[in-house]
Amino acid sequence: MMERITIQTATKQYPLFLGEGMTERLPQLLEELGFAHGTKLLVITDETLEKLYLSEFMMSLRRYYDVYTHIIPSGETAKSFEHYYACQTAALAYGLDRDSFIIAFGGGVVGDLAGFVAATFMRGIAYVQMPTTLLAHDSAVGGKVAINHPLGKNMIGAFHQPEAVIYDIRFLQSLPERELRSGFAEVIKHALIGDRPFYEWLKQNIHRLEDIEGKALQYCIRKGIEVKARIVLEDEKEKGVRAHLNFGHTLAHALESELGYGTITHGDAVALGMLFAIFVSERMYGVSFAKERFTSWFQSYGFPVALSKQLAPERLLQKMKGDKKAKAGQIRMVLLKEIGHVQVETIADEQLLAWLYEFSQSEGERHD
CATH class of the missing domain: 3.40.50.1970 (Rossmann fold)
Structure with a gap:
């Protein structure tokens, strides 16, 4: 149809x-x-x-x-x-x-x-x-x-x-599995930033990558596009809410650049970036997403959930400072206040570096 x-x-x-x-x-x-x-x-x-x-x-x-x-x-x-x-x-x-x-x-x-x-x-x-x-x-x-x-x-x-x-x-x-998984990260992103019922639908219906086919695939695409289209209508040139679409991308772009373009898929980088953004959100807002079990959920699709030991947090911080979303060298991240509601926050270098170190050392312990 x-x-x-x-x-x-x-x-x-x-x-x-x-x-x-x-x-x-x-x-x-x-x-x-x-x-x-x-x-x-x-x-x-x-x-x-x-x-x-x-x-x-x-x-x-x-x-x-x-x-x-x-x-x-x-x-x-x-x-x-x-x-x-x-x-x-x-x-x-x-x-x-x-x-x-x-x-x-x-x-x-x-x-x-x-x-x-x-x-x-x-x-x-x-x-x-x-x-x-x-x-x-x-x-x-x-x-x-x-x-x-x-x-x-x-x-x-x-x-x-x-x-x-x-x-x-x-x-x-x-599509090979790695590419399907890469695209699914952006589907998850759209649900998290703008559609709580869609997020609930994903958790109930897509238990593994093999479930993304036929009518479910078309539904995932349509719902993701609807979230994106609503935001683009409000803010075509990223002066305001369109920045919300960058949820997970501040760290993701740093990972892609640091590892070399193509070494990690965009979706795998975004998945890690979203986990880090959620980690930072809990500390910035004093909230807990433990009951959502994000790490286990992401792992069930095969996404990486921990930073490679070869990645130096100081290097990632410098890459993040060069991101398009940075302003006057200050890093701005899209953070999750609750499912379906995000906000852009400016974070001091020293604080972000400390959280990068904490995140890199807490693999497997988060939210589960």
């Missing part, structure tokens, strides 16, 4: 189509969006999807559009200036113009990179997000596009809303 969700921001309204078999309807959907037949189209995808799906995907488009492709390596390392430059070179070489458009066919890496290419090619052309991972239910919505820099994740980018998000969940059937 196809669902249509409207994403509304201050600057734009666009549809998100969700269901199985969206690809067969792709030319019809693109025509509905106003892309005239014969228009030049650049599909940006990665090596994994090229092998699995690209020939079938291209067949449905070639009859209607002047289609070109550009393939990037699979993985987080592709979100680099070098690959961004190569995409721009391809767009120029293929003669794309201001009426042309880009399809980001892939996971969050492809979406972020292709979206940033679209945002900056000829000062901005249209693009469509076609997510193929569970993780991309978060990144494909809201128009944040970017590349990484060795000194920080997503530090070079733009806000550039797509014309649509077309989410064919059939592509998720080929």
Whole structure:
């Protein structure tokens, strides 16, 4: 069954189509969006999807559009200036113009990179997000596009809303367990920050990763997108509540940067980051989440729940100070006041360092 969700921001309204078999309807959907037949189209995808799906995907488009492709390596390392430059070179070489458009066919890496290419090619052309991972239910919505820099994740980018998000969940059937788990971390995040009933539903219905399939999978995606869409409607450019979507990401981005992009999945880093944010929340607010048994819950899906001994808290602190959410070098974290209610707090370096040390030494003892 196809669902249509409207994403509304201050600057734009666009549809998100969700269901199985969206690809067969792709030319019809693109025509509905106003892309005239014969228009030049650049599909940006990665090596994994090229092998699995690209020939079938291209067949449905070639009859209607002047289609070109550009393939990037699979993985987080592709979100680099070098690959961004190569995409721009391809767009120029293929003669794309201001009426042309880009399809980001892939996971969050492809979406972020292709979206940033679209945002900056000829000062901005249209693009469509076609997510193929569970993780991309978060990144494909809201128009944040970017590349990484060795000194920080997503530090070079733009806000550039797509014309649509077309989410064919059939592509998720080929996801390896590690990627499914990575995406599920963002589903949990959306429940924790903005939907207590959804959080309760997850705990009652998703006991292991194998439960995320069929109707349950589509429900998880829809509920996660609904939380994100509500926040993006209120705050498109992260001046206020959109920062709540960064729950777990302050430490997560530091981990990804410190370990090397792609060494730890984004979702595993976010899961650890959420556990740390909950740990800090208990100390900041004098509350206890012991009855939620978060550590055991996360472990049941295979998420890491302890910091690696190779990670020096001082190094992580420096990475956190370089995060986009930091202000004047002061670290700001999204903390959990209660399930469904978060708040941004500024935390002094010395205090945060002490909590990082405490967190790293208390593995397995938290909340259980």
